[in-house]
Amino acid sequence: MAQIRERGSTHVYKVNKISREEIEGMVSLCVYEQPPFCNAACPLKLDTRAFLEAAAAGNFKKALQLYEKIAPFPLVLARGCEAPCEGKCRLGEVGDAVAIRAVEEAVARYGEASRGGSIFRTKKKKTVAVLGSDLFCLFLAGELEKKAYPVTVFCPEPDAESFLRSMAGFLDDGAFRLELRRLKSKDIQFEYNSPVTRESYERIRGGFDVVCASEPVAKSLFPAADCLPELMYWEAENLVMGRGEGVMDAAFGAKKAALTVDRLAQGLDPRNTRGQEGPVETRLYTDLSAAVRLQREPVPPEGYTKEQAVGEAGRCLRCRCEECLKSCAYLRHYKKHPGLLAREIYNNTQIIMGDHQLNKPMNSCSLCGQCTVVCPNGFDMARVCHLARQNMVSTDKMPLAPHEFALMDMLFSNGDAFLCRPQPGFETCRYVFFPGCQASAIAPETVKAAYLDLCRRLEGGVGLMLGCCGAICDWAGRTELEEQTREFLDRELSRLGNPIVIAGCPTCKKELSRHEGLRTVGIWELLLQLGLPEGGRGLDRPAALHDSCGARGDPETQKAIRTLAARLGCELVETPDSGDRSPCCGYGGLAAYANPEVAGEMTASCLERSDAPYISYCMACRDRFARQGHESRHILELVYGTDAGAPPDISEKRRNRLNLKNELLWELWQEETAEMKLEFELKYTEEARQMMDERMILTDDVIAVLEDFRRTGEAILDGEDGLLVARCRVGNATFWVKFTRDGEDAYTVHRAYSHRMQVVKREG
Amino acid sequence: MAVEKNYYTIDPQGKLSCLKCGVPLVKGKAKFMYLDNGFPVELPVCPVCGFVYVPEELALGKVASVERALEDK
Numbered sequence: 001m002a003q004i005r006e007r008g009s010t011h012v013y014k015v016n017k018i019s020r021e022e023i024e025g026m027v028s029l030c031v032y033e034q035p036p037f038c039n040a041a042c043p044l045k046l047d048t049r050a051f052l053e054a055a056a057a058g059n060f061k062k063a064l065q066l067y068e069k070i071a072p073f074p075l076v077l078a079r080g081c082e083a084p085c086e087g088k089c090r091l092g093e094v095g096d097a098v099a100i101r102a103v104e105e106a107v108a109r110y111g112e113a114s115r116g117g118s119i120f121r122t123k124k125k126k127t128v129a130v131l132g133s134d135l136f137c138l139f140l141a142g143e144l145e146k147k148a149y150p151v152t153v154f155c156p157e158p159d160a161e162s163f164l165r166s167m168a169g170f171l172d173d174g175a176f177r178l179e180l181r182r183l184k185s186k187d188i189q190f191e192y193n194s195p196v197t198r199e200s201y202e203r204i205r206g207g208f209d210v211v212c213a214s215e216p217v218a219k220s221l222f223p224a225a226d227c228l229p230e231l232m233y234w235e236a237e238n239l240v241m242g243r244g245e246g247v248m249d250a251a252f253g254a255k256k257a258a259l260t261v262d263r264l265a266q267g268l269d270p271r272n273t274r275g276q277e278g279p280v281e282t283r284l285y286t287d288l289s290a291a292v293r294l295q296r297e298p299v300p301p302e303g304y305t306k307e308q309a310v311g312e313a314g315r316c317l318r319c320r321c322e323e324c325l326k327s328c329a330y331l332r333h334y335k336k337h338p339g340l341l342a343r344e345i346y347n348n349t350q351i352i353m354g355d356h357q358l359n360k361p362m363n364s365c366s367l368c369g370q371c372t373v374v375c376p377n378g379f380d381m382a383r384v385c386h387l388a389r390q391n392m393v394s395t396d397k398m399p400l401a402p403h404e405f406a407l408m409d410m411l412f413s414n415g416d417a418f419l420c421r422p423q424p425g426f427e428t429c430r431y432v433f434f435p436g437c438q439a440s441a442i443a444p445e446t447v448k449a450a451y452l453d454l455c456r457r458l459e460g461g462v463g464l465m466l467g468c469c470g471a472i473c474d475w476a477g478r479t480e481l482e483e484q485t486r487e488f489l490d491r492e493l494s495r496l497g498n499p500i501v502i503a504g505c506p507t508c509k510k511e512l513s514r515h516e517g518l519r520t521v522g523i524w525e526l527l528l529q530l531g532l533p534e535g536g537r538g539l540d541r542p543a544a545l546h547d548s549c550g551a552r553g554d555p556e557t558q559k560a561i562r563t564l565a566a567r568l569g570c571e572l573v574e575t576p577d578s579g580d581r582s583p584c585c586g587y588g589g590l591a592a593y594a595n596p597e598v599a600g601e602m603t604a605s606c607l608e609r610s611d612a613p614y615i616s617y618c619m620a621c622r623d624r625f626a627r628q629g630h631e632s633r634h635i636l637e638l639v640y641g642t643d644a645g646a647p648p649d650i651s652e653k654r655r656n657r658l659n660l661k662n663e664l665l666w667e668l669w670q671e672e673t674a675e676m677k678l679e680f681e682l683k684y685t686e687e688a689r690q691m692m693d694e695r696m697i698l699t700d701d702v703i704a705v706l707e708d709f710r711r712t713g714e715a716i717l718d719g720e721d722g723l724l725v726a727r728c729r730v731g732n733a734t735f736w737v738k739f740t741r742d743g744e745d746a747y748t749v750h751r752a753y754s755h756r757m758q759v760v761k762r763e764g
Numbered sequence: 765m766a767v768e769k770n771y772y773t774i775d776p777q778g779k780l781s782c783l784k785c786g787v788p789l790v791k792g793k794a795k796f797m798y799l800d801n802g803f804p805v806e807l808p809v810c811p812v813c814g815f816v817y818v819p820e821e822l823a824l825g826k827v828a829s830v831e832r833a834l835e836d837k
């Protein structure tokens with residue numbers, strides 16, 4: 001049998017072909033990392049989502065820590081803030097916006113203030129003076145203290161209390177006392193009774209590295225004082241300045257001013273490297289259907305109690321786009337949103353020398369396209385992974401191991417098990433039935449029944465083609481093989497007179513309709529036209545219909561299957577994520593070969609949707625569900641009253657294809673195939689069978705080992721368990737079989753394993 | 765690639781023998797080769813015919829993980 005060439009070496013260094021622009025364009029579609037609406041609207045950039053989450057969990061300590069990051073005097077800010085965040089809260093579109101400000105106030109009031117410890121922090125060398133007593137000065141002094149600058153405030157008031165009262169008199173008694181305590185605990189120096197005059201200003205100038213002033217103070221000194229609002233800086237006088245009217249205005253001004261001070265203290269231009277400041281636009285997506293508690297907890301004049309704040313914070317939707325992760329088991333497995341994963345996979349393709357750690361994730365996506373449907377922005381992870389695979393193949397960096405079994409299976413389907421014949425009595429045909437490689441492997445009886453039925457009821461002749469449509473090599477990213485397969489199938493089809501292809505599988509239909517000039521139709525559509533054959537019947541219990549990922553974006557097929565099911569008398573139960581949103585069973589994209597674990601999670605999340613028996617219209621889905629012990633039928637089994645029964649193992653699948661071909665060749669075309677008879681008798685223990693299925697070892701591989709043993713007599717005898725161990729290199733792997741001899745020509749296989757490395761004896 | 769050389773040592777303790785030659789296997793020199801990379805190893809070998817034995821635990825353990833590592837190169 002043909003082999004797939006293993007890449008010759010790990011030492012091949014070719015440049016990739018995916019353009020960074022294309023990937024970046026795709027990556028930018030994913031809005032996962034966009035800020036939530038409240039946070040985007042906040043000029044001070046409170047991490048509102050995390051803040052509300054902590055508050056809702058009753059963790060006021062953590063909430064306050066987050067809030068203190070933007071507010072050195074949390075109660076002052078929380079009492080006076082105009083809360084632009086609330087205006088942008090998405091809950092506001094379907095109900096009341098979260099009362100973020102009131103929650104902040106409660107957190108500031110009841111949260112355990114962080115112990116400063118600032119006195120023991122190493123201070124910066126450069127000193128800063130702040131002149132004046134308004135909100136701007138208060139916040140700026142707080143910001144600078146946080147940045148560890150030695151800061152001194154010059155104010156006319158005689159003490160801290162009157163200083164604070166002069167700007168924060170709107171606080172109630174309790175809040176005032178808390179903030180006064182906070183002010184006193186901060187490492188800020190005060191020069192009380194120090195109204196600033198021209199003379200004292202000159203002295204301060206000489207004594208400090210950076211000088212800041214509130215606008216009234218600056219104007220009293222320099223009537224022409226004029227500050228650049230983006231920097232809070234008057235360059236002519238090298239003075240940082242700002243106003244303290246609105247609370248948010250003062251806080252935002254102080255934040256910008258603190259950054260300017262920082263730059264000036266380092267001798268840098270305050271214009272440079274400031275990052276994004278102030279409110280921003282966001283493209284985040286929120287699923288508003290998750291909104292249930294629409295009404296705001298009314299805010300009493302004295303503010304929320306702790307309990308009320310917890311309740312109100314709990315209404316927050318935690319805006320975060322996870323639409324694809326909700327649906328896709330693969331993305332959940334890797335715990336990464338597609339924007340990030342796509343970038344990592346792209347980077348993986350760029351590695352010329354070194355480890356390609358993203359190979360496995362790249363090969364684990366089922367290329368099913370579900371994400372593109374559920375994503376509000378149509379993110380196409382399948383394309384990213386498919387491109388990456390093609391690219392890895394073309395640069396000779398793609399390992400063969402994860403896909404070899406599937407590719408060999410395809411070569412088998414289109415080699416030993418391939419069949420292409422016109423209907424008996426015809427030279428060329430109007431139609432050809434193409435059931436798909438999985439159907440012949442899993443439900444050969446059904447394939448036969450369907451073919452005989454089509455021959456009987458369609459005019460113009462129906463040819464038969466048993467083979468693989470090429471989806472396997474397409475999924476594996478092997479474009480060259482895909483091209484060869486296409487040419488091969490086209491050649492065979494032309495021998496039949498280029499008939500219309502009746503596909504038995506939606507993936508085959510999709511794959512084959514890409515061939516130039518080829519007309520395809522699903523067998524389900526024809527069955528609707530022809531009417532049901534005798535004996536077709538639905539299940540006697542309600543069933544769940546699983547849409548195949550091959551039929552995504554193909555509403556006609558999805559609809560035809562439903563009509564067919566209804567005509568069969570099936571009662572279908574509603575399942576979440578059906579139609580275009582349907583998840584993949586785990587077979588797609590060869591996920592099951594590259595990553596059985598992830599594929600298993602995909603199957604599980606399909607089956608989670610319903611306890612009812614599943615009806616599907618792709619044999620791979622039918623097979624994977626049945627393997628999980630879930631009752632599972634292909635719609636054609638119902639149409640033809642057949643039952644494919646328990647799922648076959650990997651060797652039985654091959655045998656089924658071969659037997660079907662030989663049986664039909666004999667019965668319909670009277671062609672006899674020489675039967676390959678084994679010269680010895682071979683039995684398998686149950687353990688060996690299971691092991692072989694898990695380890696992807698075929699009975700053919702085992703036979704090769706035993707034939708080799710019979711020829712050479714080479715084996716190891718393990719004195720411990722009395723088993724003989726023989727080996728044989730088949731293709732790219734060495735297979736080892738542990739067996740016993742039951743007689744001259746009879747053996748029982750106990751264990752089997754394989755490895756890909758070659759082993760040779762070494763001299764010296 | 766830095767793979768430790770003798771990642772497998774085995775003492776067959778006379779339990780393994782070559783069926784064809786009827787002699788116990790001994791610790792012998794062998795080499796694994798994969799994708800143009802080679803590693804010298806020590807494995808149970810028949811001193812007469814040179815049959816190199818790769819035990820199941822080794823094949824599924826260390827050999828498999830070195831294969832994976834090389835495949836991702």
Ligand code: SF4
Nearest residue numbers: 030031321324375379
């Ligand atoms: S659905 Fe997924 S891919 Fe689409 S924007 Fe949201 S997180 Fe990103």
Ligand code: SF4
Nearest residue numbers: 038089090316317319
């Ligand atoms: S629901 Fe929550 S996260 Fe979303 S905008 Fe409103 S407060 Fe912010």
Ligand code: SF4
Nearest residue numbers: 328365366368369371
């Ligand atoms: S498995 Fe399907 S839904 Fe998940 S990322 Fe891949 S193509 Fe998208």
Ligand SMILES: [Zn+2]
Nearest residue numbers: 782785810813
């Ligand atoms: Zn020997």
